[in-house]
Amino acid sequence: MQLEYGLSKLKIKFSGRMEGYNSAILRKDITAGIIVGIVAIPLSLAFAIASGVKPEYGIYTSVIAGLIVALFGGSRVQIAGPTGAFVPILLSIVLLYGYENLLIATFLSGIILLLMGITKLGVLIRFIPRPVTVGFTSGIAVIIFCGQIDTFLGLQGVLKHEYFLQNISEIGRHLHTIHMPSVIVSVICLAVLIICPKLVPALPGPFLGIIASTLVATFFFNGSVETIGSKFGEISTAFPEIRLPQITMDRINLLIGPALAITILGSIESLLSCVVSDEMTGHKHDSNKELVGQGIANIVTPMFGGIAATGAIARTATNIKNGGKTPVAGIIHSLTVLLLVFTLAPLVSRIPLASMAPILMVVAWNMSEQKQFFHLLKTTKSDALVLIITFILTILLDLTVAVGFGLLLAAALFVNRMSDTLSVEKVLPNRNLREKVTPEVVNPYHDCPQISIYTINGALFFGAVETFETTLTQCIKAKPKLLILRLGNVFVLDATAEVALEKIVETFHKEKGLVLITGLKKQPKEILRKSGLYEKLGEQNFYDRTGLAISDALLHIDSEKCLGCKHDAFYECKELSKQLAI
Structure with a gap:
């Protein structure tokens, strides 16, 4: 939108992503924005909790990042916020460095993303082989899914560790502490998540799942199932104050690795989300502008205590399916999250933690790309090798190592194939x-x-x-x-x-x-x-x-x-x- 000021009146000239805007499109944007906002609330809470931070930090991220990416991003319909793909990385950073350093790592990542956009490096996403993206995406899905087993079963005394095998071992040692009321609440939420899209696809499954499971926990297991409020305290109704990160050279040296991991995943996921939205809408996104928007979002969000954000494929698709046409839908989404959470904060605090686990498990299942995974296994031996190694390294080590090694292996195998063609x-x-x-x-x-x-x-x-x-x-x-x-x-x-x-x-x-x-x-x-x-x-x-x-x-x-x-x-x-x- 370009603003042209006249002496007598303000003229608004619509161009680019807002070209041809009218009242009919506005109505569609409002409807889509409200629906996506409702869907985003339980996801934002779940992603924050799974990342090892307070649930309201996920809400701050959805509100601020969603608004900034809508205003400055390169896609008409992108919805940004916390995503499941970030969960293993953010949890690892919190466990190793603490929450304050997570904010600094996110801030540094935002600067890197901004520079990538300004220097027009958005095209680099095209050079990441499909086996690498599917490998680490599937690996992250496995980590998320398995990481929710303890919450789903209501296990007691389970500690979170940096590495996957340590967490699986921890779960195994505490299987005897299964809490049946938590299991029942989890199963009810999971059932709603599975059945809802088939019976009433127009209604947001995560939101209905939380309502149903919360009602069961409240009326049948009052006080015996751990809730957001009992673990993290009441959700604050006051918006956080701006706090500038305390950045020093020592902290930069310490956190540049985690910042790069956030950057790699954030850029890949946001641009993949843009590609998906292009296929659904027929519009072409601007990769470099999208990185600029993502960069600004990840610079500003930590100032309010929010976590790393990127384009959310599922929420972006929901926006498009419900009629979202322009960035206005993304703005309405942010306002919806803000108004609903802070007006219903006492009710949000009563949501059982067991309701969060099935939501994340379904997210993990949907992002696992099983069809693509098995399809790539049937293609060339070199692609299958890259896929499997990236997948295993993502699970056993971390995303940075997995993507780096996957790219090197893919490049080496490509060079070998090309040399054979001469x-x-x-x-x-x-x-x-x-x-x-x-x-x-x-x-x-x-x-x-x-x-x-x-x-x-x-x-x-x-x-x-x-x-x-x-x-x-x-x-x-x-x-x-x-x-x-x-x-x-x-x-x-x-x-x-x-x-x-x-x-x-x-x-x-x-x-x-x-x-x-x-x-x-x-x-x-x-x-x-x-x-x-x-x-x-x-x-x-x-x-x-x-x-x-x-x-x-x-x-x-x-x-x-x-x-x-x-x-x-x-x-x-x-x-x-x-x-x-x-």
């Missing part, structure tokens, strides 16, 4: 295929001792340069007078390959030989010009077509060596022999 073949004119050179006609009895022609197909880069060097080194040992390199199918040439090519050229020149290049593409030509090899070879030794290169090469051969030669490699050989015989 071919370096010796060719000669095929008289059955007019104006074509092919490798199958080359044999010990049909080959020119003075002119060697090689066709290179594929990317000529560091991963494939060994094949290139080995083949041409064998060629050099035969000491041909001219070497013609057909590079018409080489679209990429890197510095390593350029150095290898330069060595080959230098070796040929030392032997008084000549290197001719045909079909050179734009990118390889730029590399050769920048390195100086283009000038060293001489512009006259570059040709658009192989036929012209062969014609000029025949002018530089030692004609006396053609006497008695029976190879008949080129069309001109017979004519050349006749001329020599005369």
Whole structure:
């Protein structure tokens, strides 16, 4: 929205994400915003509790981050707030560094996200392989699901640990403390969550699940099932004051790792959510602007005590399905959360903790991407390997290690595959295929001792340069007078390959030989010009077509060596022999 101030009146000019706005769209935005706000309340409470912080901090995050991303983000319909994907990371940070340092890590992450958006790094999301994203998403889902088992069963005395296996072991040691009233409350909430979308899809399942389970806990198990209020105290009805994080170099050094973990996950999830919303609405988001919005949100939210936020795929989809068209729906969502929670704070405090567990379990199940996981297992072995290793490392270690190793492994396997695609073949004119050179006609009895022609197909880069060097080194040992390199199918040439090519050229020149290049593409030509090899070879030794290169090469051969030669490699050989015989 652009504001243009006149002397007599204020004119509002709608553009970009608000273009064509009218009262009908406003009604849809209000309806969608209210529904998403109702859905967001139980999720915000559950994510905050599971992250090891007070439930109201999840509410602050939904209100502030949701509002800021709606105003400054790059999508028309993105709904931001705390998400399940953040739970393992935030809980780990709280356990290791404490809540105050979590706020600083989130603040630092916001700065990094903002810089990524300003420097237009939003496109980097396209370079993260699908097996990596599915692997860590599924891993996070397993951690969230298993992390709620103790709350679902009402286990007593369970302590939270940093690592997955420690938490599973802790649950196993306390299975004897199962609390049946908590189990009943959890099962009722879970049943509503499963049945509601099938019977009444228009109503928010998490909200109904909490109402039903809270009523059961209140009237049948009054006082025996732990609630939000009994564990965390009453939900405050006052909005928190602004507190600037106390940042020092020591804290930056301590928390830069956690901040990067929040940044990686936040950027990936927010941009994936934008992609999903694009598919549902037909509009195109701005990745860099979205990162700017997410960055601002994660800078401001910690000042109010909120936790890390990102685009929430499920809430964004709910917004779209209920008619949300513009950022106004995101603003209404934030206002709805604010008004409902702070006007109904006493009732929120009576929600059983056992009601939170099924909500998170269902979130984990929905984000686990089982279909994609098993589909990728059936594709290539390399993709399956990346998927499994990323998945296992996410569960056993942490997201940063998993994504980093997954990307390195995917890159290494990709380089290996690309190196296999490079071919370096010796060719000669095929008289059955007019104006074509092919490798199958080359044999010990049909080959020119003075002119060697090689066709290179594929990317000529560091991963494939060994094949290139080995083949041409064998060629050099035969000491041909001219070497013609057909590079018409080489679209990429890197510095390593350029150095290898330069060595080959230098070796040929030392032997008084000549290197001719045909079909050179734009990118390889730029590399050769920048390195100086283009000038060293001489512009006259570059040709658009192989036929012209062969014609000029025949002018530089030692004609006396053609006497008695029976190879008949080129069309001109017979004519050349006749001329020599005369």
